[in-house]
Amino acid sequence: MAVEEPLEIRLGYGELPFRRELALAVTMRTPGEDAALAVGFLYSEGLIQRPSDLLSVKHCTRVEKPEQFGNVIRVELAPELQFDPARLQRNFYTSSSCGVCGKSSIEAVEQQCSFIPVQEQLFSSEFLLSLPDRLRAAQPNFSASGGIHAAGLFRPDGQLIVVHEDVGRHNAVDKVIGAGFQAGVLPEANLLLQVSGRASFELVQKAGRAGIAVLSAVGAPSSLAVQLAEATGITLLGFNKAGRLNSYTHSARIEGLTSVEIKEKIQG
Structure with missing residues (x-):
């Protein structure tokens, strides 16, 4: 079975x-790559802007209860970073399936996204169709349990930069974004994000914040996901599986095809 345990994210600042110290969030996650998860969450929420905003990310060794050991992580913000907890509009509480919580409008999210030129990089439909199989080949925990999500970050030449698995699809994306952010790979406008589940509003938000050009999902997108992808310049693909896909926004990035042509060509 896929392991699921709570992770408390604490901030040290000032x-x-x-x-x-501020107890910022609790998320239900699969243990492993907790530092990347915490950093990806902070970056996706706009609380940090660059790797130099961080001093350290470590698990807390002094905890109140034995079951908290390994499940509490503290992110030390740089002293010069201006962080005012009073400006947070909500207390963060995320779970493995909650989706976006407390965002009042698409406009509020747009302010934090990295807008991308629609035709900065062209991708072939054949390449895009190969992404789910490339991701599936890098999912050992799914092969063992059948109950875990994955997200993978790809270069235009097909190179898999980083992949992570988690019971929560948004956690898997946070882990990937956090790892890419810490390595200086993100934000980057010519990268692609493939996810194993559906494309929710929150996943588009995270991709937009990271400046990712293409978000591809094996499942369906939501209506708000499509609206946000359109507004932030992301090419959003859904039902990318079994040799077919649908393109919902900014299809000009797909070489020589519009969204209608893609459906007709790939579906037969």
Whole structure:
């Protein structure tokens, strides 16, 4: 079975030596790559902008209860980073299936997204169709359990940069984005994100924040996901499986095809 445990994300902030701590979020996740998950979450929410905003990301060794050991992580923000907890519009609480919580409008999310030129990079439909199989080949935990999501970040030449699995599809994306952010790979306008599940509003938000050009899902997108992808310049693909896909937004990135032509060509 896929392992699921809570992870509490705490922030350390303020000038040295007068540091303060804030319990920011709790998410139900599959243990592993917790630092990348925490960093990806903070970046996706717009709380950090660059790797230099971070001092360290470590699990807390002093916890109140034995079951918290390994399940509490503290992110130390740089002392010079201006962080005001009062500006947070909500207390973050995410679960493995909650989707977006507390976002009042698409406009609020657009302000934090990296807008992408629609035709900065062209991709062939054959290449896009290969992404789910490339991702599936890098999912050992799914092969063992059958109950876990995955997200993979790809270059235009097909190179898989990073892949992570998690019981929560948004956690898998946060892990990928956090790893890419820490490595200096993200934000980057010519990369592709393939996810194993459906394309929700929240996943489009995270892709837009990371400046990703193409978000491809094996499942369906939601109506708000399509609207946000259109607004933020992301090419959104759904039902990418079994040799067929649908393109919902910014199809000009797909070489020589519109969304209608893609459906007709690939579906027969």
